């Protein structure tokens with residue numbers, strides 16, 4: 145029977161965490177899964193909320209990273225994959241942008257063709273983005289357009305992080321990924337293609353967070369452009 149390890153990175157998500165946890169348990173009640181919450185010592189004390197949730201749902205269902213510093217998203221995913229007991233890894237944001245109702249659809253799609261990766265796509269028909277201002281929409285579309293133009297990995301949404309992976313596929317990609325921040329998800333797909341992993345897509349709707357703030361800034365965008373150029377130059 146498949147077991148799913150859901151990795152939920154958190155940084156200042158104390159309001160969102162109880163809601164996303166409730167929704168994950170509701171929508172995955174027919175599946176065997178564990179939830180790995182990887183917090184970076186958030187100043188808003190998200191970890192205390194996570195500990196309360198662990199008491200409610202059980203230590204075997206919710207796994208927490210011991211207190212750390214601000215180590216960043218890449219390290220959070222790495223910790224999650226090293227800790228995961230499932231044969232599948234699911235990455236998603238904790239800020240309610242990624243609705244857990246799409247997870248059963250990803251599981252179904254994976255099983256249909258035994259895909260190595262299934263990626264949630266905002267840019268397929270029936271997918272979408274809600275709540276972003278024009279600037280953020282242009283950034284996301286622009287990043288996808290440029291990556292497709294330069295590297296053409298044949299995936300419609302390259303920067304989204306809502307994905308399901310076979311554990312071995314995720315481990316292989318994450319060990320080789322060099323980009324940090326916003327480019328991380330894009331490079332994972334480029335690597336997956338180079339390793340000949342098969343990739344399926346499921347339309348998702350992405351809803352901008354209500355509580356808290358996005359961590360995407362100017363520095364992240366410059367980093368994305370540099371990472372993309374590097375990947376293009378080493379193609």
Ligand SMILES: Nc1nc2c(ncn2[C@@H]2O[C@H](COP(=O)(O)OP(=O)(O)O[C@H]3O[C@H](CO)[C@@H](O)[C@H](O)[C@@H]3O)[C@@H](O)[C@H]2O)c(=O)[nH]1
Nearest residue numbers: 153154155182184216217220237238239303305358359360
């Ligand atoms: N542990 C940890 N978690 C973090 C960190 N930074 C962000 N997170 C967590 O990572 C998730 C996404 O962070 P946001 O900063 O809210 O992301 P975003 O700007 O909305 O970007 C989302 O969409 C992008 C595509 O448009 C994606 O590229 C990105 O990965 C993310 O899904 C949230 O659960 C947030 O708490 C960090 O340094 N450490």
